[in-house]
Amino acid sequence: xxxxxxxxxxxxxxxxxxxxxxxxxxxxxxxxxxxxxxxxxxxxxxxxxxxxxxxxxxxxxxxxxxxxxxxxxxxxxxxxxxxxxxxxxxxxxxxxxxxxxxxxxxxxxxxxxxxxxxxxxxxxxxxxxxxxxxxxxxxxxxxxxxxxxxxxxxxxxxxxxxxxxxxxxxxxxxxxxxxxxxxxxxxxxxxxxxxxxxxxxxxxxxxxxxxxxxxxxxxxxxxxxxxxxxxxxxxxxxxxxxxxxxxxxxxxxxxxxxxxxxxxxxxxxxxxxxxxxxxxxxxxxxxxxxxxxxxxxxxxxxxxxxxxxxxxxxxxxxxxxxxxxxxxxxxxxxxxxxxxxxxxxxxxxxxxxxxxxxxxxxxxxxxxxxxxxxxxxxxxxxxxxxxxxxxxxxxxxxxxxxxxxxxxxxxxxxxxxxxxxxxxxxxxxxxxxxxxxxxxx
Numbered sequence: 001x002x003x004x005x006x007x008x009x010x011x012x013x014x015x016x017x018x019x020x021x022x023x024x025x026x027x028x029x030x031x032x033x034x035x036x037x038x039x040x041x042x043x044x045x046x047x048x049x050x051x052x053x054x055x056x057x058x059x060x061x062x063x064x065x066x067x068x069x070x071x072x073x074x075x076x077x078x079x080x081x082x083x084x085x086x087x088x089x090x091x092x093x094x095x096x097x098x099x100x101x102x103x104x105x106x107x108x109x110x111x112x113x114x115x116x117x118x119x120x121x122x123x124x125x126x127x128x129x130x131x132x133x134x135x136x137x138x139x140x141x142x143x144x145x146x147x148x149x150x151x152x153x154x155x156x157x158x159x160x161x162x163x164x165x166x167x168x169x170x171x172x173x174x175x176x177x178x179x180x181x182x183x184x185x186x187x188x189x190x191x192x193x194x195x196x197x198x199x200x201x202x203x204x205x206x207x208x209x210x211x212x213x214x215x216x217x218x219x220x221x222x223x224x225x226x227x228x229x230x231x232x233x234x235x236x237x238x239x240x241x242x243x244x245x246x247x248x249x250x251x252x253x254x255x256x257x258x259x260x261x262x263x264x265x266x267x268x269x270x271x272x273x274x275x276x277x278x279x280x281x282x283x284x285x286x287x288x289x290x291x292x293x294x295x296x297x298x299x300x301x302x303x304x305x306x307x308x309x310x311x312x313x314x315x316x317x318x319x320x321x322x323x324x325x326x327x328x329x330x331x332x333x334x335x336x337x338x339x340x341x342x343x344x345x346x347x348x349x350x351x352x353x354x355x356x357x358x359x360x361x362x363x364x365x366x367x368x369x370x371x372x373x374x375x376x377x378x379x380x381x382x383x384x385x386x387x388x389x390x391x392x393x394x395x396x397x398x399x400x401x402x403x404x405x406x407x408x409x410x411x412x413x414x415x416x417x418x419x420x421x422x423x424x425x426x427x428x429x430x431x432x433x434x435x436x437x438x439x440x441x
Contacts, residue, residue, distance in 0.1 A: 202244065
């Protein structure tokens with residue numbers, strides 16, 4: 001029986017790779033139809049420009065603010081205590097589809113070159129009204145690629161609408177769906193042929209830990225490092241980064257639209273689990289740059305968090321890139337290195353002439369930048385840039401740059417497997433970082 005199961009999985013794997021290859025070929029054919037004027041719309045950005053003057057790096061400073069321990073203890077006690085990642089994975093809300101079973105619109109989010117080697121999609125009913133964002137994995141969390149015995153992918157989603165706000169407030173919640181929310185799918189990736197997920201709402205403790213509100217921000221960047229999950233926040237939040245402890249997931253006891261304490265228990269906008277923030281990092285001032293996309297770099301010593309600047313769509317550049325070192329203190333697992341007054345300074349910073357940067361990954365000397373080159377329905381571009389120059393991935397007969405996903409999706413490198421995981425629209429996919437390097441002009 002075991003041998004027959006293994007053979008079925010091998011046949012399924014071959015079929016999936018064939019389907020992905022077919023999709024990539026079809027997209028490549030479409031890419032060849034892009035005009036030369038479109039193909040050359042992105043000028044060569046040249047080399048990264050180091051930022052070294054204190055006036056250039058000081059605005060990148062963050063200040064750490066911990067949520068008081070008694071707040072967290074009070075909230076944990078009031079909700080029945082935390083559950084671990086394993087318990088969350090064992091209680092799934094649904095399953096992802098293999099790429100071969102996904103709608104054509106979802107498969108169009110896959111990159112043309114390099115092609116995805118693994119791909120999945122979410123069902124429409126479970127993601128209606130939500131927008132996908134960043135991805136991180138247990139390959140970030142621990143160098144063995146596992147959290148306990150589990151291989152895990154975390155997928156961030158945001159809700160911006162105003163629908164159901166009045167209904168939610170009428171049910172007694174202190175925060176409603178209409179004010180914007182963020183949630184994370186904890187995906188059990190132990191069996192590549194059967195990915196299952198559980199929704200967990202991101203929250204912020206309030207009222208001394210007697211209640212919580214939803215994180216009212218799009219999730220454009222996310223890194224899981226050791227037991228902490230760092231998430232970017234927009235200007236509607238006081239923090240530029242929020243910090244979560246993945247071992248402190250709490251159960252929601254009431255199924256409803258509100259968020260927080262409600263008559264009869266605790267609600268999390270329909271999710272059965274909620275994760276409260278344990279800390280945040282705030283910028284040096286209201287006008288200071290904020291991280292847009294973030295990712296983990298394990299090729300530095302110590303490991304580091306890299307970020308690109310969050311900029312509006314009409315921003316004409318340049319765009320700042322920088323990194324923070326993680327702390328190596330035993331009592332600060334997963335937190336940034338700070339000085340005696342809780343300030344985290346950038347240890348490296350650059351400017352790039354690339355505009356519309358929407359994702360970032362750093363490995364060794366290279367910075368990989370995903371860029372939007374039009375509307376979200378058009379293909380984006382993926383660049384590798386360093387202090388010597390820049391090169392894009394290319395595809396099609398006219399060697400257009402537009403080979404990447406249109407939404408310039410999140411980038412997360414799983415060092416143990418050599419894969420880059422990304423997410424665009426309802427599609428989650430992976431490809432080897434080596435194939436990205438081979439696709440560079």
